[in-house]
Each structure stands twice: as structure tokens, then as C-alpha cells.
Amino acid sequence: MKPRDKSTNYKPAEDRDKDLRLALYRIQKGRAHTGETKVTIAAVAREAGVSTALIHNHYPGVAEAIRETQGRSSRAMRDVKHQGLIAERKKSEAYRQVIEELRAKVANLASINEVLLNENGVLKTKLNDRKVVDLNLRKSQQ
Structure with missing residues (x-):
């Protein structure tokens, strides 16, 4: 060990x-x-x-130990955030799948709607071309 300069x-x-x-x-x-009771980086710095800044800049291992004591370990916080991110990505993928299914259904319904509109137009044209007899009138005349 080196001798210290007094x-x-x-x-x-x-x-x-x-x-x-x-x-x-x-x-x-x-x-x-110093009477400190709460574990913080500032409290440890005052006690020592x-x-x-010395702790933050030159002793990251001590800073991490303090955060772990506080339950705020950067590793633990990173892991929690990573797990949350994975869960959100799974949800997002499920939502994308639902959206694709709904788009397919909308396309199918739009196609059916076009067919029905076309058939409706054909039936209206046929109705206008023929003479239509109201059956209710014929019954009341008999």
C-alpha cells in the first residue's frame, strides 16, 4: 500500500x-x-x-450497491422494463393479427355489399320493365 501524503x-x-x-x-x-437513517447516495456521501459526484463518477459499484439497497438497482429496473417491453410486443403482435383478420372481414363484407347492390339494381330494373299488379287490390275487387 502506498504511503499517503498528509x-x-x-x-x-x-x-x-x-x-x-x-x-x-x-x-x-x-x-x-452523521445520524443518517435513509440510504441514499447523498447520505452515504455525507457519512463518508x-x-x-465522487460516488457517481468514480465508484459506480458503490452507487449500484446503494441503489440495490433502495430496491432501485439499475439491473433490476432494466430487467423489469425489458419484461414489460416483451409483454407489450406480444400484445402488439396480437393486435396486428386481429387487425389483419378484421381487414379481411371488411374486404369480404365490402364484396358482398357490392354484389347485393348490383343485384338490387338489376331487380329494380326488372321491376320497372314489367307491369306490377298489386295483389291486395285484386283480392279486394273479387
């Missing part, structure tokens, strides 16, 4: 990492020197006597 506040990375993890442990056990 004129600066710099510690070797391994020592600082250990200090941060001990600060996290003290907060978790309710023995924080460093800035939050």
Missing part, C-alpha cells in the same frame, strides 16, 4: 471504496456517525465525507 485529502481508490461501503453499512445498521 497535506492532501486524497486516498487510494481501494481505501475510499472501503470507506464508502462502511458508510453504507453503518447507515443500514442505524449506526451512522465526500461529494455525491
Whole structure:
């Protein structure tokens, strides 16, 4: 281990990492020197006597340990979001399939509708070409 320069506040990375993890442990056990009770990156930084930026920028493993303690692990959050994405993709695929089925039904109904409109036009033409006798009138005359 390197000897520390007493004129600066710099510690070797391994020592600082250990200090941060001990600060996290003290907060978790309710023995924080600063009275911190809630585990946050800011609380751990205050307990260890460093800035939050130092934890974020140089000790991502400690930051991840803090997030895991909070139940907000980036890995866990990523996995939850990924599972949600997979579920939404399955729903989307099912909706696409339903849409295709409905489009086929609409096309079929449009075709049937065209045939019926054509037949209706033919029947109207035939009706106009013939003399139509109202059967109700014939019955009342007899």
C-alpha cells in the first residue's frame, strides 16, 4: 500500500471504496456517525465525507450497491422494463393479427355489399320493365 501524503485529502481508490461501503453499512445498521437513517447516495456521501459526484463518477459499484439497497438497482429496473417491453410486443403482435383478420372481414363484407347492390339494381330494373299488379287490390275487387 502506498504511503499517503498528509497535506492532501486524497486516498487510494481501494481505501475510499472501503470507506464508502462502511458508510453504507453503518447507515443500514442505524449506526451512522452523521445520524443518517435513509440510504441514499447523498447520505452515504455525507457519512463518508465526500461529494455525491465522487460516488457517481468514480465508484459506480458503490452507487449500484446503494441503489440495490433502495430496491432501485439499475439491473433490476432494466430487467423489469425489458419484461414489460416483451409483454407489450406480444400484445402488439396480437393486435396486428386481429387487425389483419378484421381487414379481411371488411374486404369480404365490402364484396358482398357490392354484389347485393348490383343485384338490387338489376331487380329494380326488372321491376320497372314489367307491369306490377298489386295483389291486395285484386283480392279486394273479387
